[in-house]
């Protein structure tokens with residue numbers, strides 16, 4: 522009996538030791554931490570996972586997981602799975618999601634200076650956009666883009682827009698009376714009105730159905746969005762005009778961000794900066810590749826606007842620049858660098 526008590530005591534001591542050692546390991550391994558100790562960041566967006574934004578969101582989630590040993594989990598919800606356009610900003614303000622990356626056009630209602638990015642032919646290429654964003658004026662602008670619980674963390678590229686339609690679009694007159702789907706931006710509306718067309722603001726998730734059912738006749742978007750959402754199946758003509766830039770604000774909920782532990786906030790910001798650099802490289806490659814893939818489908822007639830035709834479009838659209846000077850500010854417009 523005495524021997525049995527000794528064995529029992531030893532067993533209790535060993536199990537207590539193992540239990541304590543186990544707890545210590547668990548505290549060090551964030552893969553094992555309970556739900557309440559883990560920081561969950563919901564990242565909602567409206568496009569496909571295989572677009573520049575979709576890929577950057579996934580890369581960010583993976584790098585953050587690795588760099589925090591699983592303590593921070595970024596859950597990415599693509600394709601308007603959680604919220605569609607118009608809803609995701611409210612969701613961010615109410616902290617139902619903690620990261621979103623809407624097109625700048627969709628934020629012009631909150632920050633009118635962003636109308637600049639929608640001006641037709643304001644940027645010729647990615648390098649000009651990046652030199653502007655990275656300049657003092659561009660960085661000052663990004664810092665100003667904060668309001669009621671919204672904070673801008675970064676700006677990501679998609680690329681340059683092309684036109685799709687049910688009739689060929691080679692010259693300004695070809696736009697007459699066509700109904701275009703647009704993102705909610707007064708500049709985009711004015712751009713089509715200036716060409717004699719009409720514009721209708723629709724969420725991205727409704728575009729395919731609207732084109733298919735002929736609620737609208739035409740649209741503008743980047744090759745990566747057109748390819749991944751198969752808009753080329755419900756349009757007959759595409760004009761490679763590169764007439765406008767489509768980029769994104771990466772936004773967080775300001776209260777959520779400021780309450781993060783300092784070490785975590787630093788990891789998140791450094792990772793986001795790194796992903797922003799990476800996204801700039803893949804966005805251009807992906808749009809070039811997706812344009813070629815659209816051409817290869819032979820489902821849509823693709824027309825490349827010549828330089829002289831482009832000059833005619835530019836001239837026709839110049840009044841749109843004049844119209845929005847007061848809202849954007851001449852000082853900001855003057856900060857856009859020359860094309861290199």
Ligand code: SIN
Pocket residue numbers: 567568622623624679704724725742746
């Ligand atoms: C996006 O790229 O996020 C969507 C753009 C659009 O609404 O056309």
